[in-house]
Amino acid sequence: MDLIKCDRCESGFRPSSEQVNFILSSKEKGMTFIMLECGNCGMSFPFNPSSTALFDEEPQEIPIRTPIPGSHGYVSFVDDEDEKFYGCGETGAIWRNKENLSRDIEAIINKYPHRKKCYLKTGSGWIANSNEPSNMDELIDQEEVEELRRFKRD
Ligand SMILES: [Zn+2]
Known part of the structure; x- marks a missing residue:
């Protein structure tokens, strides 16, 4: 369940089911301003139900870590009219396809076992682990940076 951040005490709280219903029905009506009561400090604060992606039916897809040693980047799926590929904006x-990406994910897990915690294997391939350890960036810093000579990984 998503947390809402309170403007007053700056902490996140789990909305009650009444609050979730209130937010969703206000969003449906196109409202941009409601008051919510914080579950931590009890203060009321303004909230824009229409700008929030919270509680949307479609789960947000978490980007996959770029499977290149030393990279803190993420892979996005580029779906242009005549081109489809996976790309990393950082490196x-x-x-060209999911198979090549999977091959690099498996290779980096073999090389750096901590990378296993970045990815989850599902029936339809590798996805990002939403429960990645918080020190992952430090672990990646310990990897030997691979300078790409060829950007096409196929
Ligand atoms: Zn609060």
Whole structure:
């Protein structure tokens, strides 16, 4: 369940089911301003139900960590009219298809076992682990940075 951040005490709280219903029905009506009571400090604060992606039916897809040693980047799926590929904006790496991306994910897990905690294997391939350890960036800093000579990873 998503947390809402309170403007007053700056902490996140779990909304009650009444609050979730209130937010969703206000969003449906296109309202941009409601008052919510914080579950931590009890103060009321203004909230814009229409700008929030919270509680949307579609789960937000979490981006996958770029499977290149030393990279803190993420892979996005680029779906242009005539081109579809996976790319990393940080390293410039491009994977033509999911198989090539999976191959690099498996290779980096073999090389750096901590990378296993970045990815989850599902029936339809690798996805990002939403429960990644918080020190992952430090672990990646310990990897030997791979300078790409070829950006196309196929
Ligand atoms: Zn509060």
